[in-house]
Amino acid sequence: MGDKIEMLVSVQETDADLERIIELTGYLRDRIAENDDAVIGHPVTGGGPPGTRGTDLETIGAILVTVQASVSLVATVVDTVRDWLRTDTASQRRVKIRVGDNELEVSAATTAEQGRLVAAFLRAIEAGDDGRP
Numbered sequence: 001m002g003d004k005i006e007m008l009v010s011v012q013e014t015d016a017d018l019e020r021i022i023e024l025t026g027y028l029r030d031r032i033a034e035n036d037d038a039v040i041g042h043p044v045t046g047g048g049p050p051g052t053r054g055t056d057l058e059t060i061g062a063i064l065v066t067v068q069a070s071v072s073l074v075a076t077v078v079d080t081v082r083d084w085l086r087t088d089t090a091s092q093r094r095v096k097i098r099v100g101d102n103e104l105e106v107s108a109a110t111t112a113e114q115g116r117l118v119a120a121f122l123r124a125i126e127a128g129d130d131g132r133p
Contacts, residue, residue, distance in 0.1 A: 003068070003069055004066050004067065004068060004069055005066070005067050005068070005069050005070075005073070005074055005099060005125070006064060006065070006066050006099070007064070007065040007066070007067070007074065007077060007097055007098065007099050008043055008062060008063075008064060008065075008096075008097070008098040008099075009028070009032070009062065009063045009064075009065055009077070009081065009095060009096070009097050009098075010061050010062045010063075010095065010096040010097075010098075011024045011025045011028055011061035011062075011063075011093070011095055012061060012093070012094050012095070012096065013091060013092055013093045013094075014092035015092070018060065021060050021061040022060060022061075024061065024093065025060065025061045025062075025063060027084070028063065028081065028084050028095070029063050031080055031083075031084045032063065032065055032077060032080055032081075034080075035076055035077065035080060037067055037068065037073050037076065038065050038066070038067050038073075038076075038077060039065070039066040039067070040063060040064070040065060041063075041064040041065075041066065042062075042063075042064060043059070043062045043063075043064045065077055071122050071125055071126045074099065074122060074125055075118070075122055077097070078097060078104065078106070078118055078121070078122075081095050081097065081106055082106055082114060082118075085106060085107070093107070094106065094107035095107075097121070099121075099125050100125075102121055102124045102125055103121075104117060104118065104121040105117075106118075
């Protein structure tokens, strides 16, 4: 693995408008920032198509999280996301976490289902696709 791992964390919610996505992203960003090992930033995007002034909700709901190259630190961020999602189990929220070519979507799945998905995601990262900058 390289020196650092970059994770693109994207907040989504069914039927959410721009303000709601901004609000949710801020809440999750604050929760992740409580982890001293995580550096929080904004992903660099190419902008919208020529002639447009907006961006899509997925881009607005994105957080760039950088940690030292350690699967356990990635797991800590994933656990933080899972805990945050549990704060409102009635919502239709989900969070996508991308490291390199590996992507994990965390939602209101049962704990056992989430555990299997997270374990497979972390194994893939440990196997070599570490999301180096």
